[in-house]
Amino acid sequence: MLAFTIWRHPRPRGAEGRCIGRRTDLPVDPRKAKRLAHRIRAHARRHALPREVVTSPLARAADVGHWLKRWGFVWHVDSALAELDFGLWDGQPWHAFAAGEFDRWMNDFCGFDFDGGESLTALLARTAAWSPRCALAVGHGGWITARYWRGGATPTPSSWPPPPGYSRPTSSAPSAA
Template identity: 75%
Template sequence: MVAFTIWRHPQPQGAEGRCIGGRTDLPVDARKAKRLAHRIRAHARRNGLPREVVTSPLRRAADVGRWLKRWGFVWRVDAALRELDFGAWDGKSWHDIPHAEFDRWMAGFDGFDFDGGESLVALLCRAAVWQPLCALAVGHGGWITARAWQGSQTPTPATWPAPLRYGERFTSAPSAA
């Protein structure tokens, strides 16, 4: 498998205090999208990488791809990079989700599907099998954390790492095939 670098999208507008996943498509400030695109372009230039990028279809990642396309990059969209689908929770205020629902999630952390969404196990599988279309990508915190997961054990609330901060990157080393 080819090595690739994936950046977490800039902070979306309107996400504060809400459960934001693969169903809630929020914009980002155009200046922040452009700033991240500049960093990706500089990374590509510094490392002699082709001017190609793949992003999630959600605006918070795709807006960065649009900037890169303006600057001559080949931009592709791949739905497999979408954030975890939080089902019935997606887009809701965290305060509006009853505490008993959080308890239900924590009790079945890896298999809980948020009432019609996607389980962590499903996200781990989706991220693990993804084949990069190029060396540069823009995606989401949950997806990146799932791709980086190295635990041999099933993740628990205590072992699941915090996501990257907005605009940070993760580089996947090539695997031996």
């Protein structure tokens, strides 16, 4: 498998205190998208990588792709990189959910589909099946965390790690299969 580096998108506007996934397409500050694009371009130069990037279709990742395309990169959009689909929870304020709703989720951490969305099990399968088409990508915190799940066993609420920081890279090495 091709080694690649994936950056989490910049902090989106309007996400504070809300459940944000694939159905809520929030914008990012254009300056932050441009700043991350500069970092990716510098990374590509430093590592002599082709000027090619793949992003999620959601604006918070795709806005970085737009900048890179302006600077001569080949830009691909791949819906498999989209964030977890939080179903009916998506876009809602966290405080709007009763404690019983969180209990439903925690009691079925991997199988819970957020009332019509995507389960963690489905996200783990989607991220494991994804094959990078180039060495540079921009995606989402939940997707990146799922792709690099190292817990060995089935994830639990207490074993699930926090997502990477906004605009931060995570690198992979080719798997020894």
